[in-house]
Amino acid sequence: MLVCDCCFNDIEMQIEICNESSGAGVCDFCGQFSSVIDIEHFSDFFKGVLSLFELGNEGNTITDIVQNDWNLFVSNDVGKLILEYFLNKGGYGFSINDKVEYKSSIRNALSIWEELKKQVREEKRFFTSLSYFDDNKIIVPNTIIPKGTKLYRARVIPSGKHYLTKKEMGCPPKDKATAGRANPIGIPYLYLCIDEATTYYEVRALYLDMISIGIFEVKENLNILDFTSELSLYYAFNNASDSLDNILCKYKLLQLISRDLSKPLRRFDTELEYVPTQLICEYCKVRGIDGIKFYSSLHKGGVNVVLFNNDSAHCIKVKSKEINRVDISV
Ligand SMILES: [Zn+2]
Numbered sequence: 001m002l003v004c005d006c007c008f009n010d011i012e013m014q015i016e017i018c019n020e021s022s023g024a025g026v027c028d029f030c031g032q033f034s035s036v037i038d039i040e041h042f043s044d045f046f047k048g049v050l051s052l053f054e055l056g057n058e059g060n061t062i063t064d065i066v067q068n069d070w071n072l073f074v075s076n077d078v079g080k081l082i083l084e085y086f087l088n089k090g091g092y093g094f095s096i097n098d099k100v101e102y103k104s105s106i107r108n109a110l111s112i113w114e115e116l117k118k119q120v121r122e123e124k125r126f127f128t129s130l131s132y133f134d135d136n137k138i139i140v141p142n143t144i145i146p147k148g149t150k151l152y153r154a155r156v157i158p159s160g161k162h163y164l165t166k167k168e169m170g171c172p173p174k175d176k177a178t179a180g181r182a183n184p185i186g187i188p189y190l191y192l193c194i195d196e197a198t199t200y201y202e203v204r205a206l207y208l209d210m211i212s213i214g215i216f217e218v219k220e221n222l223n224i225l226d227f228t229s230e231l232s233l234y235y236a237f238n239n240a241s242d243s244l245d246n247i248l249c250k251y252k253l254l255q256l257i258s259r260d261l262s263k264p265l266r267r268f269d270t271e272l273e274y275v276p277t278q279l280i281c282e283y284c285k286v287r288g289i290d291g292i293k294f295y296s297s298l299h300k301g302g303v304n305v306v307l308f309n310n311d312s313a314h315c316i317k318v319k320s321k322e323i324n325r326v327d328i329s330v
Contacts, residue, residue: 001085002027003042004034010072012235013042029081030074039085045237046086048244055094056101062087065100069252070233102248109249113256117276125275130283138250139280141223141289149218151192151305151313154199157210157320166315169214179271181261182281182292182306189281190307192216194293198302205323212320216313222290227258228303262297262304281308 004027005017021035029039053062063080066072073079084096094100101107112132120128133139145151155164170190171177177188193199196213205211236247261277284292285308296302307313 001029001039002036003029003039003082004032004036006030006032006034007074007078007082008072009074010070010232010234012232012238013072016041016234029085030078039082043086045234046083048237049233050083050086050092052102052106052244052248053092053094053100054103056099059099059101061097062094062100063096065102072233106245106249110252110256113253113276116279117260120275120279121272125279128279133283136246136250138253139225139283139287139289141225142229143224143226143293145218145222145224145291145293145305147218147220151194151216151218152196152199152213153190153192153216153315154196154203154205154211154213156203156205157212162210163320164212164214164318166214166318169212169216169315169318171310179274179278181263181265181274181277184274184278184282185271188310189291190216190310190313192305192307192313193296194303194305198296198299198304200323201299201302202296202304204298205326207323207326209323210320211323212318214315215317215319217316218313219311222307222312223288224305225284225289225292227254227261227292227294258294261292261294264297281306284308 002025003017004025005014007027007030008014008017017037018035020037020041023036024034025036026033027036049066050062053065059065060068062083063076066083067076067079073082080096087094087096102110109132116128153169155169157164171188174186174188177183177186179185180189180191182191183189191202193202199213200211203211231247231251233244233248237244240247242250257277257280281292290309290312291305291307293303293305296304
């Protein structure tokens with residue numbers, strides 16, 4: 001059976017097919033005329049993927065989960081045909097239309113975040129064990145923000161003032177630092193955005209508010225844990241020294257933490273809500289990580305950066321703007 005590069009969304013798989021193909025032909029799965037190779041080329045990879053799952057009472061079909069979590073295939077229909085091809089070789093305990101879930105060892109590993117959240121909110125806070133994170137090297141820097149990078153931060157100008165100074169654009173003094181998703185009360189971190197537009201949303205400006213936008217420059221190369229980085233399961237399978245189970249657990253755990261970091265602060269939240277993500281940030285700090293990157297929940301596609309050391313970036317320019325349009329939808 002021949003498979004072509006058009007069958008996959010995963011760039012690594014597309015490249016592999018183009019590199020390995022000895023010519024173009026009609027794909028047995030999607031019907032396109034393109035670079036093709038024998039589907040057996042991916043046999044070990046799909047064996048690994050299918051072995052991550054077991055028959056479940058709830059959940060979705062294997063196609064839905066693989067597509068939703070890893071975006072491997074160009075469409076669910078093509079994904080279903082390819083997964084069915086490998087499933088028919090047998091030995092997995094489920095078929096293409098059955099409901100499946102990640103196998104219990106993976107579900108248990110992923111439940112660690114929920115357990116940790118409950119523990120630090122309700123049981124013990126300051127001497128929580130993070131041994132799973134230690135043992136599996138979950139919290140490690142995965143990108144660098146280079147020296148000289150520009151980042152942005154906005155503040156609403158208080159009434160009676162016309163502008164804010166560079167100094168006023170930094171984080172609040174320790175005695176005025178309230179708790180956030182990343183920082184505990186009294187320990188200010190520098191909250192920035194990678195683009196200016198996201199700051200308008202993050203500052204929660206109202207119609208006709210005047211805001212100042214500070215442009216910050218990073219002083220030195222910073223080691224960052226980037227929660228927005230995407231993983232090609234295929235690339236990881238071929239290049240990581242770890243098992244596919246561990247790769248998947250690490251990646252999905254970071255996604256779970258990231259989802260909590262990105263949750264908007266709500267007016268009636270208690271500060272207990274923030275303790276688990278504050279714990280992760282402090283853990284990053286003690287591990288020598290300079291900051292984190294995660295998606296903004298207030299501006300689609302926007303990315304926030306939190307730097308743990310307020311001196312890692314300095315404000316080089318401030319400009320002021322008036323908010324003249326606000327879109328609200330329910
Ligand atoms: Zn195809």
